[in-house]
Amino acid sequence: xxxxxxxxxxxxxxxxxxxxxxxxxxxxxxxxxxxxxxxxxxxxxxxxxxxxxxxxxxxxxxxxxxxxxxxxxxxxxxxxxxxxxxxxxxxxxxxxxxxxxxxxxxxxxxxxxxxxxxxxxxxxxxxxxxxxxxxxxxxxxxxxxxxxxxxxxxxxxxxxxxxxxxxxxxxxxxxxxxxxxxxxxxxxxxxxxxxxxxxxxxxxxxxxxxxxxxxxxxxxxxxxxxxxxxxxxxxxxxxxxxxxxxxxxxxxxxxxxxxxxxxxxxxxxxxxxxxxxxxxxxxxxxxxxxxxxxxxxxxxxxxxxxxxxxxxxxxxxxxxxxxxxxxxxxxxxxxxxxxxxxxxxxxxxxxxxxxxxxxxxxxxxxxxxxxxxxxxxxxxxxxxxxxxxxxxxxxxxxxxxxxxxxxxxxxxxxxxxxxxxxxxxxxxxxxxxxxxxxxxxxxxxxxxxxxxxxxxxxxxxxxxxxxxxxxxxxxxxxxxxxxxxxxxxxxxxxxxxxxxxxxxxxxxxxxxxxxxxxxxxxxxxxxxxxxxxxxxxxxxxxxxxxxxxxxxxxxxxxxxxxxxxxxxxxxxxxxxxxxxxxxxxxxxxxxxxxxxxxxxxxxxxxxxxxxxxxxxxxxxxxxxxxxxxxxxxxxxxxxxxxxxxxxxxxxxxxxxxxxxxxxxxxxxxxxxxxxxxxxxxxxxxxxxxxxxxxxxxxxxxxxxxxxxxxxxxxxxxxxxxxxxxxxxxxxxxxxxxxxxxxxx
Amino acid sequence: xxxxxxxxxxxxxxxxxxxxxxxxxxxxxxxxxxxxxxxxxxxxxxxxxxxxxxxxxxxxxxxxxxxxxxxxxxxxxxxxxxxxxxxxxxxxxxxxxxxxxxxxxxxxxxxxxxxxxxxxxxxxxxxxxxxxxxxxxxxxxxxxxxxxxxxxxxxxxxxxxxxxxxxxxxxxxxxxxxxxxxxxxxxxxxxxxxxxxxxxxxxxxxxxxxxxxxxxxxxxxxxxxxxxxxxxxxxxxxxxxxxx
Numbered sequence: 001x002x003x004x005x006x007x008x009x010x011x012x013x014x015x016x017x018x019x020x021x022x023x024x025x026x027x028x029x030x031x032x033x034x035x036x037x038x039x040x041x042x043x044x045x046x047x048x049x050x051x052x053x054x055x056x057x058x059x060x061x062x063x064x065x066x067x068x069x070x071x072x073x074x075x076x077x078x079x080x081x082x083x084x085x086x087x088x089x090x091x092x093x094x095x096x097x098x099x100x101x102x103x104x105x106x107x108x109x110x111x112x113x114x115x116x117x118x119x120x121x122x123x124x125x126x127x128x129x130x131x132x133x134x135x136x137x138x139x140x141x142x143x144x145x146x147x148x149x150x151x152x153x154x155x156x157x158x159x160x161x162x163x164x165x166x167x168x169x170x171x172x173x174x175x176x177x178x179x180x181x182x183x184x185x186x187x188x189x190x191x192x193x194x195x196x197x198x199x200x201x202x203x204x205x206x207x208x209x210x211x212x213x214x215x216x217x218x219x220x221x222x223x224x225x226x227x228x229x230x231x232x233x234x235x236x237x238x239x240x241x242x243x244x245x246x247x248x249x250x251x252x253x254x255x256x257x258x259x260x261x262x263x264x265x266x267x268x269x270x271x272x273x274x275x276x277x278x279x280x281x282x283x284x285x286x287x288x289x290x291x292x293x294x295x296x297x298x299x300x301x302x303x304x305x306x307x308x309x310x311x312x313x314x315x316x317x318x319x320x321x322x323x324x325x326x327x328x329x330x331x332x333x334x335x336x337x338x339x340x341x342x343x344x345x346x347x348x349x350x351x352x353x354x355x356x357x358x359x360x361x362x363x364x365x366x367x368x369x370x371x372x373x374x375x376x377x378x379x380x381x382x383x384x385x386x387x388x389x390x391x392x393x394x395x396x397x398x399x400x401x402x403x404x405x406x407x408x409x410x411x412x413x414x415x416x417x418x419x420x421x422x423x424x425x426x427x428x429x430x431x432x433x434x435x436x437x438x439x440x441x442x443x444x445x446x447x448x449x450x451x452x453x454x455x456x457x458x459x460x461x462x463x464x465x466x467x468x469x470x471x472x473x474x475x476x477x478x479x480x481x482x483x484x485x486x487x488x489x490x491x492x493x494x495x496x497x498x499x500x501x502x503x504x505x506x507x508x509x510x511x512x513x514x515x516x517x518x519x520x521x522x523x524x525x526x527x528x529x530x531x532x533x534x535x536x537x538x539x540x541x542x543x544x545x546x547x548x549x550x551x552x553x554x555x556x557x558x559x560x561x562x563x564x565x566x567x568x569x570x571x572x573x574x575x576x577x578x579x580x581x582x583x584x585x586x587x588x589x590x591x592x593x594x595x596x597x598x599x600x601x602x603x604x605x606x607x608x609x610x611x612x613x614x615x616x617x618x619x620x621x622x623x624x625x626x627x628x629x630x631x632x633x634x635x636x637x638x639x640x641x642x643x644x645x646x647x648x649x650x651x652x653x654x655x656x657x658x659x660x661x662x663x664x665x666x667x668x669x670x671x672x673x674x675x676x677x678x679x680x681x682x683x684x685x686x687x688x689x690x691x692x693x694x695x696x697x698x699x700x701x702x703x704x705x706x707x708x709x710x711x712x713x714x715x716x717x718x719x720x721x722x723x724x725x726x727x728x729x730x731x732x733x734x735x736x737x738x739x740x741x742x743x744x
Numbered sequence: 745x746x747x748x749x750x751x752x753x754x755x756x757x758x759x760x761x762x763x764x765x766x767x768x769x770x771x772x773x774x775x776x777x778x779x780x781x782x783x784x785x786x787x788x789x790x791x792x793x794x795x796x797x798x799x800x801x802x803x804x805x806x807x808x809x810x811x812x813x814x815x816x817x818x819x820x821x822x823x824x825x826x827x828x829x830x831x832x833x834x835x836x837x838x839x840x841x842x843x844x845x846x847x848x849x850x851x852x853x854x855x856x857x858x859x860x861x862x863x864x865x866x867x868x869x870x871x872x873x874x875x876x877x878x879x880x881x882x883x884x885x886x887x888x889x890x891x892x893x894x895x896x897x898x899x900x901x902x903x904x905x906x907x908x909x910x911x912x913x914x915x916x917x918x919x920x921x922x923x924x925x926x927x928x929x930x931x932x933x934x935x936x937x938x939x940x941x942x943x944x945x946x947x948x949x950x951x952x953x954x955x956x957x958x959x960x961x962x963x964x965x966x967x968x969x970x971x972x973x974x975x976x977x978x979x980x981x982x983x984x985x986x987x988x
Contacts, residue, residue, distance in 0.1 A: 061875070062871065062872060062875060065872075065878065065879070066875065069793075069875070069878055072800045072878075076804075076901065076905075079804070079807045083810065083901065
């Protein structure tokens with residue numbers, strides 16, 4: 001925002017859309033004062049404040065209510081004027097005249113409050129438009145109302161001609177109500193986001209000398225010791241002052257299982273204390289916390305405009321001046337033909353019926369709903385991703401950590417034909433539990449068999465574990481090298497071991513005789529197959545890119561029936577993505593899904609870069625889409641939603657164009673009374689808002705949810721012939737949020 | 745004169761219906777009042793707002809009726825047709841009220857149970873109670889619509905709003921009592937009142953209907969601007985016509 005720039009971009013205080021305007025040269029100008037993109041947002045903000053302050057005296061509801069009351073009076077008196085059938089009217093001309101004049105004056109005085117109450121914010125908005133040298137519809141509207149009022153006042157004073165007080169009042173009310181409802185729609189659209197924001201409590205417990213003190217969350221500063229009781233949300237980022245405390249981090253990282261925190265560990269805002277109270281030393285104010293950054297990112301990202309939004313923006317910039325000219329021309333034409341009143345009413349109708357709101361809201365509204373809904377599901381859309389997502393034709397997946405869990409799982413097992421299978425499993429599990437090595441962890445988690453007492457455990461690096469059972473048997477669990485070194489005979493070992501698609505092989509020897517063999521490999525996520533199939537159903541070609549060797553890559557590719565390219569360095573991956581993007585630039589877009597750390601170049605090279613498991617670190621990858629959790633199925637789901645959003649945006653645009661062309665034509669022809677024009681304008685905006693809000697009810701073609709996760713465990717088992725996935729697949733934010741409502 | 749009494753009585757006796765429909769609104773308006781006195785004031789303000797809306801609707805209906813009659817009056821006796829429609833509406837409501845037709849009396853739609861509309865009827869002070877009253881008046885209600893039919897048949901804004909005023913004043917005692925205190929009405933009393941209301945409605949409906957039908961059958965004797973209920977001239981004319 002340099003001062004020399006002719007255009008200053010600020011963000012609408014309510015909806016976060018950017019507001020462009022020319023600087024007028026005055027240095028005290030609005031950079032710091034609240035800026036709104038439209039009258040509706042101005043109203044929306046006042047409603048939001050209103051709700052917070054329990055509808056105070058200046059409440060928008062009361063203002064509109066009283067305006068309606070006064071307008072009802074004006075309308076009733078106008079009806080009396082129309083019928084020329086006043087109560088108590090004597091047949092004499094003089095009495096009739098006096099009564100008519102009296103009724104007009106009463107109308108005039110009753111319409112003043114309406115003009116004052118509802119005209120003022122409209123006038124403010126119009127003034128802001130003029131200041132930004134971008135006269136918009138508010139200017140036209142206020143000009144129309146002012147003209148109607150001025151003409152009516154002149155008619156009242158001169159006792160000649162008709163009065164149009166009721167037109168001015170109803171126009172103001174309809175405009176206010178229409179935009180108010182529009183603003184409610186916007187609030188409604190942002191509901192998913194505000195739900196997240198509301199997780200932060202308004203009052204937080206600060207540990208002080210005389211015990212805990214409740215202070216407003218905003219007053220927390222760096223260094224404060226904040227205490228959260230079990231079930232309470234941690235309001236700000238900080239370091240743990242409590243040793244061994246469990247936290248529920250699902251809001252931030254998508255991890256559904258409680259995470260153990262030690263003294264000094266980093267703790268994020270938006271996580272919940274479970275199990276016991278937790279004390280943290282705040283590292284910054286609440287507004288700088290992880291949760292606040294997350295919601296701010298979503299709001300800021302709404303400012304990046306896509307192709308459609310830019311088109312609508314360009315058009316709506318020209319809209320008001322063009323409509324103003326048409327209104328003027330129609331007014332002059334009708335005024336010359338049928339008198340000044342007819343010209344005035346025609347101009348007012350044209351100004352009213354033209355609805356740039358519908359045009360300007362058509363795309364942002366639909367996209368805003370997708371953004372906030374996605375945020376509620378743990379998907380942060382950072383760029384202008386929606387338009388591109390809707391056109392995805394080719395999706396590249398990274399392998400390790402994206403399609404797979406990144407941790408080994410038992411893939412196959414073998415037992416000596418003459419041995420006791422259960423005994424071997426028991427010994428393996430008991431021995432594996434003695435080590436933290438990932439392979440041991442996988443083996444320990446593989447079978448929940450009984451534990452047998454183990455003694456004299458010796459860990460031999462790179463080789464395995466040796467120990468003795470309570471009954472005196474000598475045990476060894478380890479690699480080929482370890483087995484050979486401890487003198488185990490390995491018939492046909494080389495043929496079986498280590499040859500199967502890049503697996504890690506481990507053997508269990510009892511008293512120097514091999515009793516069991518295990519093959520471990522990086523397991524595919526339980527939902528990976530589903531996600532890939534879903535993408536194919538959407539007509540998207542899916543490819544796997546990996547730096548891994550051919551063996552493991554082929555094994556996974558076969559399992560998920562994927563095409564793949566292996567042995568790629570990060571730069572080469574990015575090259576593949578880049579060339580695909582170039583060759584497809586006409587037909588569609590290319591997405592890359594990776595874990596965001598070593599895949600950053602590819603994510604940047606793709607049209608749509610999707611980073612998985614961003615957790616608290618949202619900006620680490622230059623991704624367009626960040627998944628807080630790890631559920632791959634949220635990608636096809638998001639693509640479906642984006643496609644739907646594009647469909648709705650196009651409907652909105654079509655409607656806005658059609659409505660404006662027909663409406664302005666009718667009004668300019670003088671076939672539309674201003675009051676009906678006002679109603680039509682409000683209705684058209686509401687139609688666009690309502691159509692966009694339909695996205696809130698969007699249901700993906702496949703189920704993602706708790707129920708799905710449950711059945712998933714079974715399919716995970718079948719994917720691995722006899723083994724089981726070690727690391728339980730992390731459920732998505734979708735599951736987490738649905739399960740975590742009780743926190744809110 | 746007795747038609748006015750009937751309208752007033754129908755309003756008063758419809759208390760059972762009104763309390764059922766709008767009771768929650770008046771109770772919620774009074775609930776937060778600091779004292780019974782303030783509560784009564786709030787209830788009065790609410791009633792005032794409600795009646796204001798009724799009267800306004802009556803004026804609009806009356807105006808609309810006169811416009812329609814003026815436009816079509818040359819071809820058919822529109823005034824009489826509106827009168828017939830209003831009479832049918834009243835009789836229909838009356839029959840439902842006495843239980844001869846299925847369904848509760850126009851209680852299909854309860855404002856408080858409609859999500860997202862509750863805030864319209866909330867009030868924190870006397871002024872807001874008045875506004876809530878204005879909003880309450882616009883609630884869709886079979887009884888109000890039936891009376892609006894009568895207002896339209898009246899054929900001019902002033903008489904139209906007078907009809908609605910009669911209804912509104914009739915509903916004040918019951919609604920005030922409901923808002924100020926309590927479940928004073930047992931179910932038994934409510935059903936008895938419902939019966940009385942039904943009878944009043946039936947009687948008013950019958951009169952309106954008869955007038956409308958008579959006016960229809962004697963189109964030449966009645967000017968379109970006259971009101972089938974209120975214009976005494978009409979009564980005399982039709983009386984004479986019948987006598988003749």
